[in-house]
Amino acid sequence: MPEKSPSKHYTLQEHEFMAHAIQLAKKGTYTTSPNPNVGCVIVKNNKIISQGWHKKAGSGHAEVNALADVSVEDSLGATAYVTLEPCSHYGRTPPCALRLIEAKVATVFVAMLDPNPQVAGNGIAILKGAGIEVHVGLLEADARALNYGFFSRMEKNKPFVRVKLASSLDGKTALSNGESKWITGPSARADVQKYRAASCAILTTAQTVLVDNARLNVREEQLEFMYPYNGVVTQIRQPIKVILDGHNRIKRSTIDELDLFNIDLDSNSADTPGIVIIKSNTGLSEFQKEFKDRGDIRIIGANYDQQSGFDIAQVLAICSSLQINNLWVEAGGKLAGSFIVSNLFDELIVYVAPKLMGIGGMDLVPFGPLENMSQTKSLNLLDCRVVGEDIRLTYSPKV
Numbered sequence: 001m002p003e004k005s006p007s008k009h010y011t012l013q014e015h016e017f018m019a020h021a022i023q024l025a026k027k028g029t030y031t032t033s034p035n036p037n038v039g040c041v042i043v044k045n046n047k048i049i050s051q052g053w054h055k056k057a058g059s060g061h062a063e064v065n066a067l068a069d070v071s072v073e074d075s076l077g078a079t080a081y082v083t084l085e086p087c088s089h090y091g092r093t094p095p096c097a098l099r100l101i102e103a104k105v106a107t108v109f110v111a112m113l114d115p116n117p118q119v120a121g122n123g124i125a126i127l128k129g130a131g132i133e134v135h136v137g138l139l140e141a142d143a144r145a146l147n148y149g150f151f152s153r154m155e156k157n158k159p160f161v162r163v164k165l166a167s168s169l170d171g172k173t174a175l176s177n178g179e180s181k182w183i184t185g186p187s188a189r190a191d192v193q194k195y196r197a198a199s200c201a202i203l204t205t206a207q208t209v210l211v212d213n214a215r216l217n218v219r220e221e222q223l224e225f226m227y228p229y230n231g232v233v234t235q236i237r238q239p240i241k242v243i244l245d246g247h248n249r250i251k252r253s254t255i256d257e258l259d260l261f262n263i264d265l266d267s268n269s270a271d272t273p274g275i276v277i278i279k280s281n282t283g284l285s286e287f288q289k290e291f292k293d294r295g296d297i298r299i300i301g302a303n304y305d306q307q308s309g310f311d312i313a314q315v316l317a318i319c320s321s322l323q324i325n326n327l328w329v330e331a332g333g334k335l336a337g338s339f340i341v342s343n344l345f346d347e348l349i350v351y352v353a354p355k356l357m358g359i360g361g362m363d364l365v366p367f368g369p370l371e372n373m374s375q376t377k378s379l380n381l382l383d384c385r386v387v388g389e390d391i392r393l394t395y396s397p398k399v
């Protein structure tokens with residue numbers, strides 16, 4: 001790995017150009033995965049002459065888009081600001097480091113290195129080898145925040161995990177008869193839509209799918225922002241649905257009755273399935289055979305224990321192998337509890353409604369009973385805000 005440039009004191013203008021590149025990168029928030037969000041600004045004589053950002057995996061990278069309409073004459077001696085190290089590999093597209101060399105830029109400011117092992121410093125080395133001045137580290141923390149999911153997958157082999165729960169003020173997620181629609185109001189539900197849209201996958205359980213008939217999709221009419229259609233992206237990217245089915249309740253014969261299985265899955269690329277059903281390793285091949293005719297559904301086996309359920313760490317590794325950067329966990333309190341108790345989550349998001357649901361009913365996270373206060377599960381509060389009539393609380397694990 002090359003060294004950062006600690007001695008470099010960046011000017012205000014350099015900060016402004018990189019901040020602009022970061023704003024451009026954000027435009028890809030709902031559409032680039034499994035690729036990261038990347039922005040690029042080309043500057044000559046202290047003026048931005050062109051700019052670009054990555055829109056969708058398989059289409060042009062930020063640098064290529066920024067240079068698309070620029071002649072070599074114009075880019076000769078220019079400075080490029082890129083939020084992520086230019087790539088050095090032939091992936092779905094050719095290396096951006098070579099594209100910058102071809103454009104004859106003199107200087108490249110890079111906010112941070114690309115942890116992708118196919119790049120990891122090679123992009124910087126190629127640029128330097130061609131005599132280009134390279135500075136790494138400008139606005140690094142902001143650039144990192146653009147891609148927490150991508151970095152989690154690359155660095156820890158697991159997605160960035162957000163666990164969502166909704167409860168009444170007295171901490172109930174459903175009445176004792178199971179009724180739970182609706183606890184929170186329309187604003188909180190629209191907020192959930194925003195998180196779903198930004199997630200690569202939604203993890204849920206057979207119970208949620210079968211009992212609530214949850215569709216778990218992103219609904220344009222409920223999004224409170226304009227979806228970034230941009231010519232390259234022409235339809236909403238629907239998150240992959242990953243369903244945990246330890247008791248083999250989802251059979252070939254039952255799926256046609258469920259709304260979830262009838263939604264349009266065309267927006268997923270050919271190498272990502274629309275739906276993944278994780279089943280116990282026992283009897284797996286039978287199920288795989290049963291679903292053979294459904295190209296949009298993949299059956300994957302995992303360790304399952306009658307008492308403790310699926311091995312969450314293994315489920316996360318499976319998600320990572322499916323190139324899932326951001327995982328949204330939306331099921332009952334039992335699954336949420338497995339994530340919370342094992343600290344295998346990055347954020348817990350709880351919507352609290354101004355309602356009292358009384359005695360009985362489902363607890364927010366059914367664990368315990370505990371014997372003393374030292375056994376309680378503590379969390380870090382990251383954020384608290386009003387969403388319509390409800391409150392949204394965001395926690396991280398306390399380790």
Ligand code: AOF
Binds near residue numbers: 036038053062084091
């Ligand atoms: C860049 N600029 O805008 C992006 C980069 O399969 P490909 O060809 O799209 O390559 C994907 C990898 O390239 C991705 O995993 C990440 O390491 C890097 N993304 N690099 O120079 C960009 N999106």
Ligand code: ZN
Binds near residue numbers: 086087
């Ligand atoms: Zn690239």
